[in-house]
Every structure is written in C-alpha cells, then in structure tokens.
Amino acid sequence: xxxxHVVIDQLVKTYPGAPKPSVDSVSFSLPRGEMLALLxxxxxxxxxxxxxxxxxVDPTSGAIRIDGRDVSSIPVHKRNMGMIFQAYALFPHMTxxxxxxxxxxxxxxxxxxxxxxxxxxxxxxxxxxxxxRKVSQLSGGQQQRAAIAxxxxxxxxxxxxxEPLSNLxxxxxxxMRDEIRDIQARTGVTAIFVTHDQDEALSMADRLxxxxxxxxxxxxxxxxxxxxPQTQFVASFIGAGTFFKGKxxxxxxxxxxxLKPLRFTxxxxxxxxxxxxxxxxxxxxxxxxxxxxSFTGTVEHxxxxxxxxxxxxxxxxxxxxxxLPTHAGVLPEKQSEVTLSVAAEDVTLVGEEAx
Amino acid sequence: MAxxxxxxxxxWAILITxxxxxxxxxxxxxxxxxxxxxxxxxxPPESLSFGSYVKVFHNAKFVxxxxxxxxxxxxxxxxxVSAGMLLSLSLVRYRFRGRGAVNFLILAPFLVPHIVLAVGxxxxxxxxxxxxxxxxxxxxxxxxxxxxxxxTITMSLTAVDARVEEAARVHGASPLMVFWRITLPLVxxxxxxxxxxxxxxSFDEATISLFIVSVKASTLPTEIYHYLEHSTDxxxxxxxxxxxxxxxVVVIGVERLIGLRKAL
Amino acid sequence: xxxxxxxxxxxxxxxxxxxxxxxxxxGLAALMVTFLLPxxxxxxASFASDTTSAFGGGDVTLESYxxxxxxxxxxxxxxxxxxxxxxxxxxxxxxxxxIALFLTRTTSRFRGVLTALAxxxxxxxxxxRTYGWMVILGDRGVINSGLQALSLTGGPIRLSNNSLGATVxxxxxxxxxxxxxxxxxxxxxxxxxxEAAAMLGANRLKVFTRIILPLSLPGVLTAALLVFVLAISSxxxxxxxxxxxxxxxxxxxxxxxxxxxxxxxxxxxxVMLLVLFSSIILLYQRALSALET
Numbered sequence: 001x002x003x004x005h006v007v008i009d010q011l012v013k014t015y016p017g018a019p020k021p022s023v024d025s026v027s028f029s030l031p032r033g034e035m036l037a038l039l040x041x042x043x044x045x046x047x048x049x050x051x052x053x054x055x056x057v058d059p060t061s062g063a064i065r066i067d068g069r070d071v072s073s074i075p076v077h078k079r080n081m082g083m084i085f086q087a088y089a090l091f092p093h094m095t096x097x098x099x100x101x102x103x104x105x106x107x108x109x110x111x112x113x114x115x116x117x118x119x120x121x122x123x124x125x126x127x128x129x130x131x132x133r134k135v136s137q138l139s140g141g142q143q144q145r146a147a148i149a150x151x152x153x154x155x156x157x158x159x160x161x162x163e164p165l166s167n168l169x170x171x172x173x174x175x176m177r178d179e180i181r182d183i184q185a186r187t188g189v190t191a192i193f194v195t196h197d198q199d200e201a202l203s204m205a206d207r208l209x210x211x212x213x214x215x216x217x218x219x220x221x222x223x224x225x226x227x228x229p230q231t232q233f234v235a236s237f238i239g240a241g242t243f244f245k246g247k248x249x250x251x252x253x254x255x256x257x258x259l260k261p262l263r264f265t266x267x268x269x270x271x272x273x274x275x276x277x278x279x280x281x282x283x284x285x286x287x288x289x290x291x292x293x294s295f296t297g298t299v300e301h302x303x304x305x306x307x308x309x310x311x312x313x314x315x316x317x318x319x320x321x322x323x324l325p326t327h328a329g330v331l332p333e334k335q336s337e338v339t340l341s342v343a344a345e346d347v348t349l350v351g352e353e354a355x
Numbered sequence: 356m357a358x359x360x361x362x363x364x365x366x367w368a369i370l371i372t373x374x375x376x377x378x379x380x381x382x383x384x385x386x387x388x389x390x391x392x393x394x395x396x397x398x399p400p401e402s403l404s405f406g407s408y409v410k411v412f413h414n415a416k417f418v419x420x421x422x423x424x425x426x427x428x429x430x431x432x433x434x435x436v437s438a439g440m441l442l443s444l445s446l447v448r449y450r451f452r453g454r455g456a457v458n459f460l461i462l463a464p465f466l467v468p469h470i471v472l473a474v475g476x477x478x479x480x481x482x483x484x485x486x487x488x489x490x491x492x493x494x495x496x497x498x499x500x501x502x503x504x505x506x507t508i509t510m511s512l513t514a515v516d517a518r519v520e521e522a523a524r525v526h527g528a529s530p531l532m533v534f535w536r537i538t539l540p541l542v543x544x545x546x547x548x549x550x551x552x553x554x555x556x557s558f559d560e561a562t563i564s565l566f567i568v569s570v571k572a573s574t575l576p577t578e579i580y581h582y583l584e585h586s587t588d589x590x591x592x593x594x595x596x597x598x599x600x601x602x603x604v605v606v607i608g609v610e611r612l613i614g615l616r617k618a619l
Numbered sequence: 620x621x622x623x624x625x626x627x628x629x630x631x632x633x634x635x636x637x638x639x640x641x642x643x644x645x646g647l648a649a650l651m652v653t654f655l656l657p658x659x660x661x662x663x664a665s666f667a668s669d670t671t672s673a674f675g676g677g678d679v680t681l682e683s684y685x686x687x688x689x690x691x692x693x694x695x696x697x698x699x700x701x702x703x704x705x706x707x708x709x710x711x712x713x714x715x716x717x718i719a720l721f722l723t724r725t726t727s728r729f730r731g732v733l734t735a736l737a738x739x740x741x742x743x744x745x746x747x748r749t750y751g752w753m754v755i756l757g758d759r760g761v762i763n764s765g766l767q768a769l770s771l772t773g774g775p776i777r778l779s780n781n782s783l784g785a786t787v788x789x790x791x792x793x794x795x796x797x798x799x800x801x802x803x804x805x806x807x808x809x810x811x812x813x814e815a816a817a818m819l820g821a822n823r824l825k826v827f828t829r830i831i832l833p834l835s836l837p838g839v840l841t842a843a844l845l846v847f848v849l850a851i852s853s854x855x856x857x858x859x860x861x862x863x864x865x866x867x868x869x870x871x872x873x874x875x876x877x878x879x880x881x882x883x884x885x886x887x888x889x890v891m892l893l894v895l896f897s898s899i900i901l902l903y904q905r906a907l908s909a910l911e912t
Contacts (some may be wrong), residue, residue: 077532078526083525089518093540102536106527154526335452363823371721374714376731378794381751384761388754398824410718435648442646449639457643464654468852468896470869474876474889478664484691498653501646535716543778559744561855566876576746581858583746587753595747 004029005190008160011062013048020048021060022048024214030207037205039198041237046194050160055079066157075336077106082151084161088143090135096146097122097131098196103154117268121149124183139302141172148180152187159184161193167198177204178219198238202226210234228348235277235350242320243246243350244276252344257265258316263293265348275351278342280310285332294341295320302334313338358553382599389592404544407593416578417594424558424575427489431496432554438497439504439553447504447512461505464498474568480567489571495567496557504549511545512538517519546610555605559598644694648729665886679847683887697891700851700867703782707789707850710842715794716856717841719801720835723808734802741795752788753779756860780862793849797842804838837907844903848896868892 006029013023023045030036038046043270051057053064055076063070071079097118104114121126125145138146144164151159156310164180181204184191195201201208201253202222209219209231216232218225229235232243246254246261246270254276255261268274289296296314308323309331322340324331332338376383390403411417443463445451446458464472476495478484515538523537524530535547568577575598577592579591668680687693722734740748755761756778763775778784808831816830829896861870868888875885 053522055523056525075529077527077529079525080527081525083522085518085522087516087518089516089522091519091523091537102528103522104528106529106532150522150526162523367717367721367800372716374718375736377714377791378718380736381748381788381791382753384754385747409667424746438646445639445642449635449642451639459648460647460650460655464650466900467654467658467747468848468892470852470854471661471889471893471896472654472657472870474872474882475661475887476653477876478660478882478886479652479656480762494649497649498657501649505646515704534797559742559747559821561744561746562853565855565873566698579744579746579750579858583750583753587750587757591750591756595744595750598747599743602739606735606739606742611729 003031005034005067006030006192007063007065007068008049008053009063009065011049011052011064012060013045013052013057014060015167022215023052023059025062026076026214026216027062028209028216028219029192031132032190032194034206035181035193035204037201038192038194038211039208039238040211040217041199042196044211047162048209050162050192050194053158054083054160080154080157080161082154082156083148084159084164086152086163087167088147090143090146090150092135094135095131096127096133096135099135099146099149100131100153103150105187107154118149118151121153124152124187125149126179139174140168144168145179148183150191152183156189159189159191161191163195164193164354165195165197171182173200174220179205202238205245210237212237229277229350232275232350234350235275239279240321241277242318244278244318246274246276248274251269258318260292260297262347263344264331264349265345266349268349268352269354271355273353273355274349277348277350278320278346280321280323280350281308282342282346283320283324283340284342286339287326289339291341293338293344293347296337296339298317299332299334299336299338302332311338313340324345359397365369385592385595385599388589389596391589407589410590411593411597414590417575417590419574420575420578421597423572427492427496427572427574428558429580430493430556431557432550434493435497435500435553436508436550439501439508439549440542440546442501442505443508443512447509454566461502463503469499469562473563476563477566485608486567487571489572489575492564492567492572492574495563496553496560499560500553500556506543507552508545508548511542515541518543521559545617550606551605555602558601632701636699642855651783652775656667661886664883667700667883667886682899683757683883686884687887688889692866693888695872696783696868698834698870699740699782699865700892700895702867703786703857703867704718704791704847705785707793708847709792710786711794711797711841711846714790714837715797715801715842716835718794719798719805719838720808722798722802723805724779724810729792737798738795738802741799742794745855746859748789752784752791752856752860756784756787769798779860782857782861782865782866785857785860785865788856789850789853792856796849797846797862800842800845801835805835837900840903844900847903848899852892868895 008026011023011026012021014021026045026049028036033113038049040046048057050196052059055071055074059072062072064072079318091102094102100118100121101114109117117130119128122131127142127149132144135143135146144167161180167178168176177200193204202225205222207219207221208225210217210225213232217321218230220228225234226239229238235241235243243257244254244256244262245253246256248254248270249261250270251267252265253261253263254268254274256276262276264276286294288294295313295315297313297320299311300319301310301312302312303310305323307326309326311320311322311324311332313320313322319338389403389407390405391407404554430570442457442461444463446454469552476498480486480494481493485494519541520533520537523533528536558574559576560574564577565580568574575594579594582591634835663772666679666681668678668682703897718737722730722762724739725733728732755758756762758775758777762776762778763772766772766776778787781811812830812834813826816826821829851871854867854873855866858870858873870892872885872892875881875888
C-alpha cells in the first residue's frame, strides 16, 4: 500500500439529512500509471467519490492520500487534478486554445511556455490547428478531445473522468474509448474514471471497482471481475448469466432443486448453501443427455445476434440463457429440444452460506 | 380550400394590421409632426424640415435636462446592475433561511403603484434634504429598476452550467478567479441587458420623477411634462423622436442579448 | 441566518455566511430605502396632524382620513378612478386579444420582430406617447383636421381635455402590458389542440369557443387586472390628456403632494389607493383560484 500513488482510505460521505451514507467506508488504491474504473448503477456513490477526490465535495470522514500525503484539506484549485466532465464543461466563451491554456494561466506559467504546451497538447489529442476555433464550432468528439487536452496540459497528479463517453454516439464512443486508453498509456497519468457501462469499464480499465449502494463490492482486473465475481451483485451487474442455488453434498458437487447435480471446481464446505453462476457463453450444445452438468429442455426464445445465437431454454421451472456461436453447425430452432452442458470449471461460485 | 379560407384570412390580416396601427399611432404621428415647421400643433404638416430639431438643440432647458437624464440613467443603470448582480448571486447560488422573503422584497415594487411609491419616497428623502437632488432621484429610481436587473441577471446566471465553474476550479482557479474569468463573462448578456433596461426606465420615468425633482435635478420627461402643460408645439415632437430612437436602440440591444419578452 | 451554497461546498460555514451577507447587503439596503421605508413613512405621515412638515409632525390623528371620507368630492374622485380603470381595461383587453392570439399562433419568420413591435412601446416614455395622443386627438389634431378637410364637421369635436381623451390614450399606452400578460398566459394554446378539435368535427367558431377561449381565459383575466390597476394608479396621462378637467386619485395625490403641499392628505389618499389596489389583486386571486377549481 505504501508505494501506491493514490490511496483512498475508509472514505465516507453522508449528506446532511440523508438516512444513509452515499459513500460508505470505501477503500482502494492505485499504483502510478494505472487506469481504474469505478463501475456501478446510478446513485451508487461512484461520482461522489470522484468529486471528493477532485475536492468538489468534502468527505465526512476518511482520507485521500496522494504519494502518502492526505490531500483532503487542500482546496480544490490547489490539488492539481485534471477532470473530464460528462458534458465536457468547456468554457463556452473561450477558444479551444484559451480553454487549454486556462489551467496554465492559473499556474502563472509564462506566455511563451504556455503557447508551446498548448500546441503540444493539441497534437496529443489530434486537434492540431484547431486551437483558434470556438468551442461551439467543434463536434462532440472534438469537444471531448479538447477537454482531455485541457486536463492533461497541466500535468495533473491524477486524471478524473466522469462518464466520459456517455455524450457520444455509438461509433464515436468506440473510437474515443481506444483514444483515451492510448493517451493515458502514452502520458502515463494515473486515472480514475466513473461509468455505469460495463463494456466501457471492461475494455478501458486496468482494474475495476464495482460499487453498489455506497459500498465497494469487489475490485480486480476485468477478468477477475467477470470470471470470478465474489458477490451476487457483481455477478448479475456484469454480464448475463443464470444463478443456481444448491446444497453442497460432496466436495465440488451441489444438489440443485429440479435439476441434475452441478459440478464445480471452487472450494465450498460440505452442507453449505451455495450460489452458482453459469455465463451464457460457457454453455455448449451436447449430444449426450447423460453426461454430467448437462441440461435438457425446450427452446422458448431464439434471438439471432450475428456472431451469437441467444437461446432461452426451459428446464423444468428454470430458464437458462445460452449464447451459442453461429458457426456451430446446425443451430437449434424454437420449440425444439436441446441439451446444453457446461464444464465444471465454468461454474462460478458466487456465494456460500454456512449450514 | 385556399379560396374558401381567403376571406376570413384577409379580414384577420386587416384586423391585425389596424390594431398594430393603433398601437403605434402616437409614435408614427409624433415622427411626422416632428418635421413640421409651424409654431403650433396642426396636422398635416405644410412643409417638412428639421426646424424643430434645430430648436430643440438650441433650447438650453431641454439640452441640460437631456444630459442630466443621461447621467442619472447611467448611474442608476450601474448601481442597479451591481446590486442586482450581488442579489442574483445570493439567490441563485445559496439556499438560506429568509431567501423567500428576499425574493419577495425584490419583486414587491412590481406590486405597488408607482405613484404611491413616489409619495413615500418623497416623504423619506424630503427631511434629509434630498428633494430635487441627484442622489434623491437616483435612489428613487433604484427601487423600480433593481427588480428588472435581478430578473435579467438571474436568468443569465441560472443558464451558466455549474460544471463549467467546477471545471475552472479543478483546473486551478481560485473562487475569485472563477468569478472573474468564468461567471462574469458568461452572465455579461444579462448584465448589459439589465443595465440598459434600468437606464431606459430611469431615462423615461416621469411619475416618480415629478414628485422628487423640480428645477435643479429635473429630468427630460419632467421638463417635457411641464412644457406640455402650456404648449404642444412640434419641438416636443422632435424631442420625442430623439427619446424614441434611444428606446429603439435599447430594444434592439435587449432583444439581441436575451430576448425582449423574457426581460420585461 | 444559516447558509449553504446550492452548488459546490463551502470551505467553512462562517466564511460562506459572511460572503452571503456581503452579497445581500447592498441590494437589500437599496430596496429598504427606496421601497420598504417609503411605505412605512407613507403610513405614518397619513396619520400626522401637522400638514406643513414632511414626517412625524404633530400628533397621531385620523384627520386626513376624515377629510377624505367626509368629502363628497373624494367619493366622486374614487368613483371616477374606478370608472376610468374599467373603461380602459375592457377596450385594452379586447384590442390586445387578437394581437396576442396572432403572435401566439403565427409561424411567420417575422414573429420575433412583430412581438418586439407590440411590446416595445413599453420602453418608450409614457409622456412621449401621451403627447402623441394630444397630437392625434387635439382640436387641431389629426382626427379633427381630417374630419374638417372632409367637411364632415364644422368645428373641432372635443376629443381631448376630457376623460374620453384620457381613456383612449391610456388604452393604447397600457395595451403592451396586456399583450405581454396574455402572451405568457397563452402557453397552453397550441395549434395541435385546434387541429385535433377540427378533426373531431368542430368548425371554426366551435374551435374558438370550445378550445381557444377557455384556454386563454386566465391570460385574459391577468391582462385585464394588470391594465386596471395600472390605469387607476396613473396620473401623467389623465392629467395631460384631461387638461385639468379629469379628477382621479392619481391626479389628486399629485396635486396635494406638489401644489397644495398637504402631505398628510397626499399620504392618506395614497394609502387608500394602495388599499384599493391590493383588494383588487386579492379579489382577482380569489376569482382565479375559483376558476381553476
């Protein structure tokens, strides 16, 4: 922890009059140069954390340490943060260059150095030659780039991004996603971004912090979060899947009501009640209805999605979701009977209650 | 279809045109009369000239009243905008106990007849010797102009995106800097619109002024009023045209800045 | 006074409160001196016995009110004032209604200009516009010259220096207020409602009486009230157009305040005007809420 660049320690924010804290004792840390995504549904407290780090909101308790120093008492304009706002919040009465130059002026950087650094920043975000434009003359993507340049030109301690892609249309979003990732990697700035979009978080961040109702649910790499969700909230918020409740009857085997017993590889105590998750893309078509971890049922819905075929299969009173690759030979049709199976290592344990 | 609707449409158009004519009649007539050369009021003019305008420019009473009105209006505009800016800031940016009362106090002068206010102001400033003085008339005009400046500035201020100010703070601007470099430039249309409206109200105001000033601090509308009690010659028309032109400039300015309907 | 900024956060509560106080003080002081104090002074002066001093002279007395209430002249003046208000409000609203309706419904690209043209007279001095009406309605004015040129009348008809002239001029001068009030009150009118009614089988007259009129009624009422209260408190126009022959509360207040210099009487008349003014606004609010329920 000590060598971490940014440390968030037991951060709490309770707004006056609110029955529950908006941010409830959240701790996490980032090494230098990491990009962390704060992911969660709206109202989960992720934006409040970002605003507390920026200094726009005062924490009720807890500490925000940068290089070991608590910055909680430093006023917002002296914290040296860069921030990209959801709607960019560019200064509408200034040109692009004036916007970018603003932070440098506030830091009393000399005129010639300012001009030089603004030009460099424009190059960095591929807005070369557009410094003289008015903000209103820029497209959405260009405004986004200008906002990035404005934040990075001051060489901030930390780059904060508040739902940075939510104002862009789908195609531009993919483009800017790669662009932001690329710029962050090149400049090596430590970054925290807030999003409610799991695709965005999974594809951009080094690590994800998933939040719910003010609390941190799980923090880890995209792969850890997706494949090894530790709570049912994380499992259901990120990616689709079917949950099964079962009782562990022998190591790695759980009895599930109305279905055949499920094999899994994680460790769970005998006799405990477990929550198991099967991701749709882990299910495959099977020929032998007798093999372990297989489900036989009737196809109720078929949705063709190009690369995958999404099936809803009824097995007894359970509805299973399966994503099959469309190149997998003969595809099942609606109302037909299919058998699906899953490997034991693809059955994820997300919760365990002691007997 | 078009034929069936033609007659009703035509009569509707004629009606609207006539109503507009009625509404603008005094201004149009004053404009025509102002080019008459005769010493007395009559219509239509026999021959047209700028004689009345020349006379106005040589009328020392009118000329000095004009400059006084201009100066009073400018001071009223400036003070009303300054006070209005501060009041708007507190009303838009703060939630405090008594906010409703402050809001009511600002709007209340709209609810009291000017003539009643005029008598009251006269009673307040007479004992302290401010009747017929510049401070007296400026004070008298502040109460009726501040509501307008608060309205236009509040409008501009509410339109300023709080995130833009936050962006400035995060990127290193102190609170004072944020105000100076971000907030103030962004509310400038509201400030200017409020200022010119306040100026114009003061410049054109007759009711309250007639109670407050007589000789030393007389304004142009009060001079015209007293002149009209005795004579209605075309000089006044020429003077009126000048006043109307000033109004037109202001109207166009306000319309461009924030839209006339919202400002009034 | 407790203070909390609506956005952002204060570094310290004390600082923010001091700042708020600094923001409020100049404006509130100005409004105090030019609005609140005058009303209090007015009230006090109306009970003063000493008619020669401005304020607080002599004992507290009801003399001024008694002088007003027991003098049939002032009853006549009050009656004249209400009649003038009514005679101005009705035509002003009737004449403004088509213009407001037109401006609400038009899709012309000149709509902005036409709106500005309709409300801009508000920003020209009422003295100037009163003068315009003196020119139009005077003995040798536009109308009388026209009539005589056409040999329709032998001599001039009395159109000014009486209450007719004052009424006509006030109608025109106050029309922009009525238009403005109606424009804000006509928000609920829209072309789609009319089209829907027409498609359901309503003819033009039915569309007007069943859709447009009911929806625009609140705006019309507000306009009528505004014009009425402005008319009963006017004095420049009645005075100039009336040529000293029109006696309304406004002209009498001015007379007592600046000519007779009986300030307690002027104050008492003002208070009565204010009471009249407020009770009409209150009545209107009652009427409006009754209309809405």
